[in-house]
Amino acid sequence: MRLSAHRPRASIGVFSLLLLLFFCQSALAAGAAKNVIVLIADGTGAEQYTLARWFKGAPLAQDAILTGMVRTHISDSVVADSAPSGSAYATGTRTSDKFISVGPRAKVLSSEPSPPEELRYRPLATVLEGARVQGRSTGIVATAGVWHATPAAFYAHVPSRTLESTIMKQGVHQGIDVVLGGGRGYLTPKHAGGLREDGQDLAAVLRERGYELPTTAKELGAAKGPKIFGLFAGGHMAPDLDRAALAPQEPALAEMTAKAIAVLSKNPKGFFLMVEGSQVDWADHANDPAHLISDLLAFDRAVQTALDYAKKRKDTLVLVVSDHNTGGMSIGNMRTNKSYTQTSVEDLLEPLRKMRASAAALWARLGKDQTPERLQAVVREDWGLSITAEEAKLVLEAAAAYPEEPYYALGQILCPRYTVLGWTTHGHTGGDVPMFAYGPGGPKGLIAGFEFGQATAKALGIDLAALNRRLFVDAALAFPPGSVRLDETDKNAPVLRIEHQGRRAELPVNTNLLRMDGRELHLEGLVIHAPDTGRTYVPAQAVQRILGKRVP
Template sequence: MKRFFMQRKNLIVSAILILCLILSTLAFAQQEQDENQQKVKNVILMIPDGMTIAHTTLSRWYQGGEPLSMDEIACGLVKTYSANNPITDSAPAATAYATGYKTQNRYISIYPEMVSMPGVGQVEEKDFYKPIVTILEAAKKVGKSTGLVFTCQFPHATPAAFASHTDNRNDYESIAEQMVYNQVDVVLGGGYKYIDKNQRKDKEDLAGYLKQNGFFVTTSWQEAKNFSGKKIWGLFAQDAMHYDFDRNGTGEPSLAEMTQKALQILSKNRNGFFLMVEGSEIDWASHANDPVGVVSEVLAFDKAVKVALDFAKSRDDTAVIIASDHANGGMSLGNYTTKYDTALLNDFLAYITKAKRTGAGIEEHLGNNKTDENIKKIVSEYYGINDLTSDEINAIKNAKAGNLNYVLGPIISKRSNIGWTSNGHTGEEVVLYAYHPNGYIPRGVIDNTEICDYMAEILGIDLGSFNENAYISNIDLEEKGYDVSIDTINPSNVQLVINKGSKTYIIPQNKNVVLEGSNQYKLKYVSVYIPSAKRFFVSSEIESLIKLP
């Protein structure tokens, strides 16, 4: 009898073990299935630079209360502070989205040396200024196509953060060169002069380099629209493009049209793509406190959102993430003089709905004809304002070139019950919007770095592994025994020089090449020089090329 019960007990134990094994296998299979459902092939990141809730509310009112395309996918809030400031500028804000790391103001996709905000980890001194591999660079390395669409000039902070590395966001020439050598597949926006050898200070023929490497380069939207290849740089203005309300007659495409074209080209890659689309000039209108510019650019951005969402919803492999990089202007609907219990909607919209151009567009139209009568005529015709004061007329007359929107914006705001607290950025959270074919989206209040983490996760990209050994500095090389020097004779073309025996290896900044005599080798990443720290960072496989014994 005892033997019978022992056999029965063993059978029960075996059955339990088998059941546990089956359940574990099923759980693992379910987890694997869930993870596969989270993965997508394509990611579209959309950044309405400087946009806040007040911006979207005013834009909704402008179009009769109709919802914006982005409204249906609102899902949370994003914290925007940088590594060293409660209020970020666009460079570290875009860096957080591009790399998953916070850096300090003015820095683009490099580690900070100053960290003072709570919860931001301090970087080791040896990694100060080191370039951080971006989601775009990693996507390209795993065989995906990459794209940037914007209305600013392409070396501006937000697009720059995805394809360049520097401690000076205003060094447009170096940034442009890095972005060109990073060979982003599709670049559509403004800034042709930064690749034109006749307009660059260093006379580098970046347009020629692109053409030699199989890119179609054009300043014509008609040519870009008819392009049927896979690699294009379409730069439709010498510098920044016009505000959307001012675009008529310029030949420039809308943000929605450029987004549509980018998706058409990038979707040819079976491995998928990463695309960043920026509504660049929402930010600029906010700096100027220009509500007409705000409405112009928010609605233009929202049309691009519709293009992206229509594309994503027509397939099962594309996610769309939308988040401003920061707030701007402290815009409010209602100001100190507003009697909110009696104010009607028309009290906010009367002049804005009549507006035919932004302040920047009015400046072009006025030209040098700034007589009192012409100012009154133009402002009446384009804004419906017929009661300009003498102080306002004089302010328009005396506005610095390129800054008339800073005068006209407040004139319209005052008459429209719209308040502003600043001509600069502000530090509050911004709205998060997200679409995923299987509903796997971030929710709640998240950090801006988590946007990058999320994109990397759903694309199946391990950014940490890319960053682990991506770059080595001149200091690291010296410590390893290399004969290294930095040649700064030509400040526009600083070079890292490595001597080994009878051979000399020359590595120019902002490029991804090594020169040794008549030989030229290509590196994985562009080389980066940080003048303030006298640090030169180069792609780490330089060691295998030199082969130090």
């Protein structure tokens, strides 16, 4: 059963009083917007938008709604990564590298104040959780595995983005209405062909909870809702450029966005949806212009889909942003040092129009036969470039420096020779990123990433401080000493055990379950353990229930 939000009767005990205070404060004000759609182009700066616009030959969907810029630095680095940057957008708090919606560690940039001790490593409530507590429907759409850093920041709480298995488990227990993207492997245990080490079958949990689980675009089209967990690839989805050739059964980003809006918008209380164009970042890492343009234009179509919905009404806020820039791409490179003012549209676009595959797909086709002759032939077929044997050799030599991603060498060596595009890095860069907003309550001007998160919360009428108190109570502080114990007998599935006044409660970590009095209840939030502090957090609702408060 699902417990609903409720107020305790005024009664004895300091816990009850505190809880009463929490619940009164968490009375959630009406926000400016009924619905909020946040679309994030991962790893995209202004220059990438310019390139995509030239390629499209028309304005981008969000061109007309530019409202400002976002400073992306994180608490411990001038250059951001998706985990802390996405967390800032999701929680309204700046945090540390690798962290997924938990508070920052003590060590911060010299420009930043040291975070208060009680904030460190603490789970931070997200706008998605706030929207759900308010009774809105919620959704996540991505072209990466949905456990990837940016989408994860909106629903999970872990001290490292690499804890994919845990992130997926939290996602399944989070009660999100529509989840669409890649990453099916983490639903299924290893012995059944999946990636989970803990032997848990999360697909079975989802089916029990009434979800449809489409795995193809066709099945997605037929899915009725209201609960859909559609994962269309074992790992990440295919680059948009390669989809027709490699994964024609996968839906496009705009298709997933349209379906999510169609299902979520049936809720009269409104909805919150996060959509990520995940792979623009990977294309930038690879210095791969064709993959970059195709995925950014796929994102553009998703933005158009969201704006088409919002423009028919007055109650929907559409926000478009990036978490950071990647690759340091520029229109103009060392080859144009002296000729930049004679750059024609053809100079810019012609070499790019011939590229028919992502660098990764091109490299995969090369296979084991890594001779200069073979590379020349494949580059001619897939990228339309007649490179010399000398250049092919240079690419193969450069590829040896990237054993995990040898295809990084293609753009690195060939872009400066055959395009007018420059790249400065295979990593991220630290500049401000453009921000776009349409609808009631959108932010303006130059703001920080965490202020973007705060603006989103405000538009939804979420009091983040109250929400944090409601969803994440430190269990050890809510009960007398000695009554709370983390049982890690099963390392893969720790359980918080609470014994209080003869009651025994079990709260499996990373789930929303409370087992007590022979019953299993679904809580309104997750049970989260912070290994760095040893603290375990539970929804105030669980505390109240264990204290013996009646739930209507």
